């Protein structure tokens with residue numbers, strides 16, 4: 001391999017990250033500008049020179065350190081709370097635009113009761129209209145057997161079950177106790193696996209509940225472990241009402257990751273108190289590499305009054321790229337998508353990074 005003056009600081013940066021030390025300023029700058037090319041260059045170089053072991057090490061590094069997987073929840077979590085019904089065409093256009101931005105996972109639908117969440121009533125048609133063999137994975141919420149059957153019939157390849165660490169929230173959200181929800185989930189996960197689907201799991205109210213207040217991290221760890229043991233490949237920790245602070249997020253991840261490997265955890269922060277980006281930064285420092293977010297910061301949970309939208313995907317992408325991680329997401333396309341859907345919904349554009357990039361795009365200075 002040819003080492004150049006350009007590659008040395010970048011390799012130093014990788015080594016620094018591997019040894020969990022902070023990046024030097026020079027390395028941060030060089031990573032921000034060259035990381036995509038560097039990744040490709042090192043990997044191809046390793047293969048070309050038959051440095052197979054090095055190639056595998058690097059691939060392992062990429063899998064575990066260099067890539068932040070963003071789970072875009074805008075079309076589901078973002079839209080489910082909109083009071084005016086969003087047309088099928090607009091939803092589909094949104095999902096297709098997000099796919100075109102390079103997002104690896106998009107939560108596109110929700111097979112829940114249309115009486116409870118009318119906005120998601122067209123989920124079957126949405127899933128039927130998506131190309132399920134596209135590299136972007138499309139996932140859907142499923143609360144019970146009925147929802148699973150509908151998702152399967154529509155052609156869904158992945159579902160997400162959703163429970164809570166609060167008894168009251170569980171009853172308000174899915175009309176059953178935590179234990180009853182696990183009885184349903186057990187059957188849903190088993191049948192989903194028989195259908196060849198993969199299953200993600202959500203735990204809501206991981207820091208606090210809108211009805212019960214503070215939630216113990218021991219309870220969260222226990223519920224998350226129960227869900228993981230059912231066969232979910234990933235557990236997303238939901239700060240449903242967006243009250244967490246970075247220290248609380250850090251402590252929570254430390255606690256839950258004593259039960260579940262950190263690679264199988266995701267974070268899902270709402271931004272009610274403007275702490276979501278700080279919480280994600282703390283989570284990344286604790287080893288989290290999967291982050292849920294919503295384009296333009298859309299959203300809110302219908303059963304958590306006052307909770308604001310998810311952290312904006314644009315802000316997460318800007319943070320991740322700034323830290324030298326890859327996301328596979330084209331920020332400019334994402335910003336155009338975020339600005340478009342905000343206009344469609346008649347809302348102000350809810351991403352700080354998005355607003356800044358948009359100002360540059362429109363002044364031709366990007």
Ligand SMILES: CC(C)(COP(=O)([O-])OP(=O)([O-])OC[C@H]1O[C@@H](n2cnc3c(N)ncnc32)[C@H](O)[C@@H]1OP(=O)([O-])[O-])[C@@H](O)C(=O)NCCC(=O)NCCSC(=O)C[C@@](C)(O)CC(=O)[O-]
Pocket residue numbers: 077080110111112113114115116117141143144146147148150162173174175202203204205238239240268300301302303
């Ligand atoms: C779970 C249920 C269905 C129980 O609702 P239920 O009323 O107890 O259910 P049921 O079995 O008695 O059925 C009642 C009616 O709903 C129908 N039904 C039953 N199931 C389905 C289904 N899957 N799809 C379509 N229809 C369904 C069923 O057929 C029946 O219809 P009817 O006979 O009256 O005409 C209901 O409580 C529900 O739909 N809840 C959904 C709540 C929801 O979507 N919340 C928002 C998502 S969670 C969230 O946002 C948090 C998260 C994930 O983002 C993470 C975070 O931020 O914390």
